[in-house]
Amino acid sequence: MAEIKQLADPVSRRRFLVVGGSSAALAAFLAACGGDSGTTTTTDSMGAGGGGSETAQFGKGDVGILNYALTLEYLETSFYRDVVGSGLFEGPDLETIRRFGREEAEHVEALKAAVKQLGGEPAPEPKAEFPLESAKSVLELAGTVENLGAAAYLGQAPNIESPEVLASALAIHSVEGRHAATLNSLLGEPITPDGAFGKPADVKTVLKSVEPFLVG
């Protein structure tokens, strides 16, 4: 499982930038699964081979998986947007952050289009705020977010039914892996923290990790 560092120190949260949109659906889901924090694995009633049942709160089948991914991409996009606006970075690091932000925004557009193409309703953009204390803590948070994003895609890939949706998800997954390795490298951390095989993260783990950044 992805190790999630709690970088969101509530005491030192001063510089919040709030992005618009409704996080009602995600908040409701988090409320529903937030009570029992003891378990680390998600095994719902459908169990193994449930075909995306982990993401049922986001929609049925592939639509649910895509909307789950869309929610995470929205968070990444707004995070990078806030970081660019924070003035904490300049030069090559700022360029890298800008580029990664643009790429996440492209993921958002592609996922929205894919959900609509499958006849689904794209998930709303969650309202989020991120602690933007120092360049170092922001880079660490970016690393956490990207490693988590890569693990989230990896966790869902086997549940995707449509080969074309899977192809799209894989094309995004490896880019998240590239982002994660880049940030790990900037931080002086191992580029492959889980060794020779990337580790998946389940939906519950991922949503719990992003919960501190959701507002409302």
Added chain:
Amino acid sequence: MSAEQQTRSEVLAKGALAVGSIYGAVMVGPFVRRALAASGGGDVEILNFALTLEYLEAKFYAEAKGRAKASGELRSLIDLLAEDEQQHVDALTATIKQLGGKPVTAPKFEFAYSGPGGFLDLAQTLEDTGVSAYNGAGPMIESKEVLAAAGGIVQVEARHAAAIRLRNEAEPAPAAFDTPLDEKQVLKAVEPFIV
């Protein structure tokens, strides 16, 4: 009636836009359909194809330990990549056997480069090709377990590609979507290294 027509054409236009957007952005639609139509060898064939690529990468890095004339952090990176690729070889070999298949033997490879710069250029090509090869093959994998394993490997290939690119002063993630390659395209890319 004209209002109804407008609504319908609007819906159709939006649908076309959505299709264009996802396929235009990711460029996989036509490829996947072609590839699916052409395939039929099953997971063992896909795994053997991946194994061949991993043999190539493992050999490349094992050899580069001496040949790339690298020191310091680059040398450490080469050691790490050599270890990861060998683990991929071992895992794929085991998976193929587990599925009742016969792992292919390693071809003979030859790499033309000299010095750390030449090593980095070739490493970048090989890692990017590896990512695209797995991404291209992924949708054809039947078993969920095999797909999960391949996904775990391709993420590491992508991480390698980014690390090599950083060393090479190239964009670590040059595009929002990694372009998938089909088997023919991959074979064409690695052909020069197989003797």
